[in-house]
Amino acid sequence: MSLSSSFSRKSFDQLPGWDEDDHLPVFAAFRRSAFHVLTKPYRSGALGIDFNAFAEAYAEARTVSPANRFEARSFFERHFVPAHIEAENGGFGLVTGFYEPDVEASPVRTDRFSVPLLSRPADLVDIDGANRPSGMDPYLAFARQAPNGPVEYFDRGEIERGALAGKGLEIAWLADKVDAFFIHVQGAARLNMTDGRLRRITYAAKSGQHFTGPGKILSDIGEIPLEKVTMQSIRAWFKAHPERIDEILWRNRSYIFFREMGVDDRELGPIAAAKVPLTPGRSIAVDRLLHTFGTPFYIDAPLLTAFDEKPFRRLMIAQDTGSAITGPARGDLFAGSGDAAGEIAGVIRNAADFYALIPRSLVSGADR
16 A cells, blocks of 8 residues: 555644644543554555554553653654645645534433434444445445345434334434434534433434535525534524424435443543544544544644634544545544533634644655
8 A cells, every 4th residue: 555645745843833732632542542453453544544554653652651742742753754635626625623512311202302312223234335236326335124125214304204213212302403413413412311310422323315514505595605604603593493494404314323322531522433532622533535543633724713712733633534524634623522612613614734644654764
């Protein structure tokens, strides 16, 4: 496997703000991946960053604990070489934000709590080249097992109109359909149960259809200018037009199913696609077909100030993915859990320069 020409080698002193970043929390995020891969390796991405090349860095990360940000920075400089990633359009890349909602929920349906969050149905099957029927949309990764073979699964509108009612799939019940939708978008949530428990859910599967965001829909029909589309503006529109919620949401045919997981550390986020808890402000979702989980990415987005009122220049670790995250210079920044994190994540849509930190063994002439 060879490195893609999308990578253009740089030096660390060419990364804006590299010396000012705090590398200690991002080392902790990297270390979590270093322990996870002892159980199951990550798949190498198509751009040529071979998972096996991380072995030396992972081994050291499992045995050392840097005392300060300078030692943590030295770790990354010893093991990696930065490379700028060319965006598909030749210009800047794009970062958006995601978070873990924190909502009130009921273990049983009531007059107030009537919107379910569902677990994976028994008739939902994974689809790949081995079992995909002729003519089925090649995008579909899930389908419904029917007597004559797999068929496209029920979509959002069909499910919300009752296609899965009576199957006992309800994990919990929410009071608001828009809250439920944004939990689907984020792929996880913390549930403050009416019986006093704290529960956490995360993505388990999806119905398979293409995702169509409500922001794009509302922009296309002239309701919100594209440049003003944020989670906050979308919520405000739904609040002002409750009679049109189903009309808009059902145009996004994709539906998400969840599974319950423990809450081991309230400071960390949910366990995501890379099978480690996400670290607020340090975990990034990337295109997993192109990139390799565990790869450090330095993000330079000087106009993004939502995190700490400073230009966003941080090292992140690739630990999640998403259906809307496609392309070499495209990322989703994990902002954390709860309403405050949602306020940050909801406004992030910024141009950014992406730099991948590539293991030195993969870069010709990369002396230590």
